[in-house]
Amino acid sequence: MTLLALKNITLRFGGPPLLDGVDFAIERGERVCLLGRNGEGKSTLMRVVTGQQQADDGDVIRSQALRIAEMPQDVPKGLTGTVRDVVASGAGAVGEALAEYYQLLERDPNQLDRLGKLQHVLDSQDGWALDARIDSIVSRLELPPDTDFDALSGGLKRRALLGRALASEPDLLLLDEPTNHLDVDSIAWIEDFLVSWSGALLFITHDRAFLRRLATRIVELDRGQLTSWPGDYDNYLRRREERLHAEAQEVALFDKKLAQEEAWIRKGIEARRTRDMGRVKRLYEMRDQYAQRRKLQGTAQFTVQEAERSGKLVTEAKNLSYRWDDKTICRNFSTTILRGDKIGVIGPNGAGKTTLLRLLLGQLQPDSGEVRTGSNLEIAWFDQLRSTLDESKPVWENIAGGREFVEIGGARKHVMSYLQEFLFTPDRARSPTHVLSGGERSRLLLAQLFSQPANLLVLDEPTNDLDVETLDLLEELLNDFDGTVLVVSHDRAFVDNVVMRTLAFEGDGRISEYVGGFEDWLRQRPTPAAKSAPATKPATPATTAAPTPAVTKPAMSSKDKRELADLPAKIEKLETEQEALGLKLAALYAEKPDQAVDVQKRLTAIETELAGAYARWETLESLRS
Structure with missing residues (x-):
């Protein structure tokens, strides 16, 4: 059954249309991933689906009584109250009445008139069935119902926002970058929940592991056109490459024909007397086609400026222990990082991953143990908080201290030319930094990072908001980099594709080291049951413990x-x-x-x-x- 269909949707905000005659439909039970480069209009398309944005032309056809809910990319401002109140607010006026009813019962039960009015609303609008549904949602999402929403971690806030979206029992759920800023455990939890959810799903993500797990179909928004790709992500990549190759051949053939026709029209006076007016008309049509052609959005072309080689030893930690307030970050941790190592750091939000990097590089002093850093280290640091960007300055002034030229690979390059390699047009490069999107901020930070020579790259959550093409390029660049890389990331595919070893936070100050990336850590780590198993349970007076059978090792064949x-x-x-x-x-x-x-x-x-x-x-x- 088709839940929603877009027919010939066109929308522009000056310049080329973001949506140019788009057709799209989603069926009940489908999980559709919407892909496209940053700035192509994916979030705009989502707003057209919800009705928040009206199209210039075309039709949006919704099935009767279709319920649509969305989980926004950022936590909305103004959400207050307990977790249960926030979840209930997703059910509209009835949910708000339910939340107010319970707040009054707890804080001011003497307001009998108001409580009576609220009870009447709940009685007449099936509010008590909603009450039971909210309890069920909070339980399924493993949320603390009476905890204040503001006190939650980032991961639990996103989980509460998912509950808020589910409170209206939507037929179609929209998710915009649902894994941004979530740790690995939170991402895995949301994945498991959505795989078992029976409704239809339309989502935007740059997380390739999340995409592979969930998507039953992929649609791509490219130059105003929407293309559907049945099947999985790897099938999409293969077929998209084939399509782009065919398109490039077609464009080359067209351009060759146009050049021949332009040469013909410019022949001497004798040729003009006999020229075919039909051929002239076709030339004018070809010129018009050429003028209206929308070129494929470019791919960033950045490179790392490699400084002189560091010493063989980058850093060595021995029996490192450190506490922040009452939280143990690490306990008796030892490791050695050598030149050329590519190390991943994974763990829950708030575990202390960034703090560990600062300890290893000598920027923080440990409570006990010692750290020895190597010689000739030239460090470039990608900061997940974007604190090195000056919001008050234009984009270009955030590069090279505001100088007009940068030195890249021993050559002098104008800052505008340099920024074009990171997909900033001259107009965008002159824009104030505070107007940039999340993806543009990440690209600007990479431009700032790679404008300085380095032999040690420290990347703290570099993948947030980057599109898939830029992620692929960054992975290729890091794999080819001869220096050392330390990377904190919750992007499982990125970690698997880049790192050689993984440092994993495993609770209570324990940091374990594993060969390989995220999938290797999953295979090698202690099982959750083993980690949470209680100590030997004493026998109760009423029972006698059965003897424990000896564990026999399998014999070697x-x-x-x-x-x-x-x-x-x-x-x-x-x-x-x-x-x-x-x-x-x-x-x-x-x-x-x-x-x-x-x-x-x-x-x-x-x-x-x-x-x-x-x-x-x-x-x-x-x-x-």
Whole structure:
């Protein structure tokens, strides 16, 4: 059953139309992801769906009694009261009456007249059924009903906003960047909830893992046109690449034909006397087509300015402990980070991930333990709070201290040209910084970051608000960077694609280190049951504890024994190849960069093989002992 359909929707705010004859429909039970570059008009399309934005032309057809709710990207201002009050407010006037009724019962039960009026409203408008539904929603979302909304963490606030959207029992739920600023546990929880929810879903996200888990269909908004891509995200990427390739060939053929026709029309006087007027008319039509063509939005082209190599040691921490107020950030934590390492830091919001980075780089003094930082460190820091951006200045003045030129790779470049590489037009570069969107702010911060030479990049939540194309480019850049990278991120795909090791906050000041990225951490971490298992439960006087059976290790098979015997030679061979390729790589980058890429890929593969071999060796040794 079709819940909603857009027919030939057109909308413009000056310049080219954001929506140019768009058609779209969503069926009951579908989970549709809306993709598109920053600024293409995705949020505008959402507002057309909800009716908050009227189209210039076209029709919005909604099924009878369709209920639409949305979970906004940012927490709305003015939401007060308990969690239960905020959730109830999503049900409109009846929900507000219900919230007021309970507030009066608790704070001023003597207002009998007002309580009587509210009870009449609830009796006549099915308010008590809503009351039961609110209790059910709060329970399902695992929310503290009587806690003040302002006192919640960011993740619980987003969960409460989801409950507020569900309170009206929507047929269609709209989510705009639902995972922004959420930690991994909160994202996983929302994913699980939405997968089991029976309503239709239309959502915008840059989180590729979230997209892969939820989307049953992808629609892309590109240059005012909406294209539907059935199937999963990987299928979308493949087919989109094929479409863009075909479009590029078509454009090249058109441009070649136009150039030939322009050359013909400019021939001498004799040719003009005999020229075909139909051909002239077609030329004018081609010129008009060319003028109206909307080019694909560019891709950022930024590069990292690499400073001189740092010393081999970047930082070494021994038995590090640190408390902030009454919270233990880390306890007896030790690690060594070497030049070229790419380290991910993951954990719940508020765990102290940024504090840990500052401890490791010597910007904070630990309560106990020691930190030794290496030599010749040139640090560039991406700050998730965007505190290095001066909101009062134009965009261009936030680059290079307001100077008109920057030094990039030893060449002098005008700041406007430099900003164009980050997709800022000259007009946008002259705009005040405070008017920028979230994605533009992230790109400006990257432009600021990469305008300075560095051999150590510290990236604190760099992926928020970046579109998928820019994320892909950033990942490629970081993988090719010869220096060291420390990255805090809740973007699981980004962590998997970039880091070599992961530092994970696991509660009560414990920070564990794992080889690989997020998925590797999931496989290796202690299971939740193991972490939360209580100590041995004493037997009650009325019962006698049954004897605990001894745990018997599985015996090693002959195949396992042969594999264990062969592993040392395999590991030695891999390490020898790794060392040889590492020596070869530096020379190749200078002389044969194309071959260097293949060698780097092989080095990455060797590292993965070695990690697997060591893990297997440890497993087999435990069976033997």
